Amino acid sequence: MKIHELHKNAKVPDNHVAIKFKDRVYTYGEVDTLIDKYASFFQSIGVKKGDRVALSFPNCPEYIFSFMGASKAGAIVVPLNMMLILEEIAYIIIESGANTIVIHPLIAQKIDKSQLGRLNLKNVVVLDENTINAILKMGPSQHVEIEPDEVCTYIYTSGTTGKPKGAMLTHNNFIADVKALDDVSDLGPEDNFLCVLPLFHSFSWTVNILLGFYLGSAITIKESFMPKDTLEILTKEDVTVFCGVPSMFAVLMRMVEKGQFKALRLAISGGAPLAPEIQRGFEEKFNFPLVEGYGLSEAAPVALLNPLEPDAIRKPGSVGLPLPCVEAKIVDENDNELPVGEVGELVLRGPNIMVGYHNMPEETAKTLRGGWLHTGDLAKKDEDGYFYIVDRLKDMIILGGFNVYPREVEDALLEHPDVLEVAVIGVGDPLKGEEVKAFVVLKEGAKADKKELQNFLKNKLASYKIPKIFEFVPELPKNAAGKIQKKLLK
Template sequence: MKIYEFYERNTKLKDNVAIKFKDEEITYGELPKYVDSYAAYLQSLGVKKGDKVILSMPNCPEFIFAYLGSAKAGAITIPLNLMYTMEEIQYVVKESSAHTIVVHPVVLKNVDPSAFSKINLKNIIVMDDDTKKKIMEHTNYVPVEINDDEVCTYLYTSGTTGKPKGAMLTHKNFEADVVAMDEISDLGPSDNFLCVLPLFHRFSWAVNVLLAFYLGSTVTIKDSFMPKDTLETLLNEDITVFCGVPSIFAFLIRMVEKGQFKALRLAISGGAPLAPEIQRGFEEKFNFPLVEGYGLSEAAPVAILNPLGINEVRKPGSIGVPLPCNEAKIVDENDNEVPIGEVGELVLKGSNIMIGYHNMPEETEKTLRNGWLHTGDLAKKDEDGYYYIVDRLKDMIILGGFNVYPREVEEALMEHPAVKEAAVIGVGDKYKGEEVKAFIVLEDGKTADRKELQSFLHDKLAKYKIPKIFEFVNELPKSPTGKVMKKLLK
């Protein structure tokens, strides 16, 4: 099944609202007209099967129309992080050999518009009101023969270890992931997903759009996460499913009273590690699941998820169990599986796994060696088959021969009542190789100092794991999905 066929399977639900955005509503009966017009418009500009179309757009219905229209024209769609600089955009254009970019006017406020003309692009489509009208006049879409196992998307990774890599994903990869999520849930056409996370991000796209369209559910789109607006929407509209990042759920615990959610019945956390106390606090207060999962661009993207049912077991701190479409295991540096409870690298295998990185055969071979996707994440598995992320392999701190996993230290710090957020990194030390440093954001109106926090950690962590250096800051640098950007801290 192609990604644009997800909504086409809902012909019996033509009166169901597919997209809500501000005062606009688009039904499943109307959605094909929009996607076909965008596909036809791209075809009129010379976009052919296998061409690459870049999207640089904030959350809006046009992002969805352009993404699916590009796929329906047979092109490979490349969504861009809105935080990309012009230099990063130029890199992706060159690396992918893209000739077409769809850009929203709001993006042009943050970059020099003239710079686009210096990139080797054939089509620069500025998605203003005139362009939207022009697109909808195109009704002559020419069907393209596309196989399910053909690439439909390049998802460029964040590039923490160098230049971004384009993970090549097929229609079948997305289908496997969405069908697997459907298998383990009781979600359906009556559900309404609130989308405040950026659509260019893999988690938001897969769950808020592809899964919702497959189910025949409604997607209520917001430009971005705006606390007051998000709160009012969750409390006053018929939102049943909400995908967010941990900081949003911490905000909801503070701001919402017990019993105020009228329709909300499932919350899914992704994009960054969910502190166990946030999950426990949320579920105890609201009495419905806050589910943590795990995914990455290379897995289309969800690979492991806690059970979604209200009476099923969710373990705080755990990312859950593998989806039905893939397998997981923990291996050592020689790719041998380690015993239960031991830390090693998490590897994955399944029908949702990418076919490789664009133009990077050596990276592909290294990452997909022995038939398993090597995630670069350190993890462990318990006796019930639940997985726990310990840290990024590359974030691990080696201190005098001992391994320190920053996430373990961060979670311990987060248990202190004065600590709002914590980020731990390794800094150079001429005697030990590395030393542990913690960046701390305190709760409003609360105080704590280095000695107090070190004393608090004394019974929770081995002495060598306790940070020696503390820096108290007003905020931590984060990506649009709430992930702390440790590269900037370092």
């Protein structure tokens, strides 16, 4: 199976609702027709099998049709973060070898299209009303033979450790991940996924769109996460599944009265660590699961997930168990497996793991050495097989010979009633090598200061882990997926 065929697995009637966007509803029959028309359009402008097609869109159905249509035409899709500046877009286009870019009109307004001329692009398509009308008049596409193990997309990592790397993912990678998610859930055609996470992000693309299509569910798409708008949808519409990042759940928990959601029965958190007190508070308030998982673009992306059943064991602070298709273990610097409870690097193996990084053979060999994906995340496993992310390997602070994991400090600070958000980093210190610094966002009206927070931490952390430097800020820098950008703080 290929990703542009996922909707055919659902075996729902053609008139079953597939996508809701603003006042427009698309049925599964319409989606199938539109994917084929977009494929025919790409073929008409000279896109051939193996060509790279870059997409720059906010959330909208046309992004899905463009992705699936280009895939059906045999192209490799290169999703672009819509917040990238032209210089960053240029790097990815050149690195990926893309010869076609499709741009939403809202994005086109912000880009100097004359500058795209230096990138040797064969096609610069602005998907405006005229272009869409032309696509709707297209006839059937020409069949292109595509094998499931062929690469279908390059997903560029956020570049926290240097220049973005293009993770090459096959159709099989995504299919394996989607089937594993189906195996551990009871979701189906009667469900309605709310998609507010950006579609260019692998978490949103796999869990909201690909899984939704595979199940025959409805997918309600919003352009972005706007708290009041999201709350209105959750309270008035039949949304049953909501995927978000921790900051979204923290905001909703403050806004919503108990029992206010109309049909929501499952919330899934990913993209960043979920503080245990947010999870506990959310579940106590609304009496349904807020399930934390773990993934990364290189794994298509979901690899670990807490059980989804309402009465299953979910451990606060844990990212759960490996999906049925995934093997996971904790290793030391020599790739020797560590025993239960010891902290090391999390490595993964399974059919959802990328084939490598585009044009980076050395980085690929290093990351996939021994047949295991080395995630760069420090983690540990408990006696029940549940995994806990301790921190990014490269974010670990070494203070006078002691290891300090920012995640541990952040979780402790978030337990203070005045703290809304926090990010902990290491800063240079001439004596200790590094010192612990905390950037803190206080809740509205709160007045906690450095001394109060340090005293609060005395019974929670070893003294060397307690930040010596505090900076109180109105907000923390985040990327489009809601993940805190520590590299900007550093």
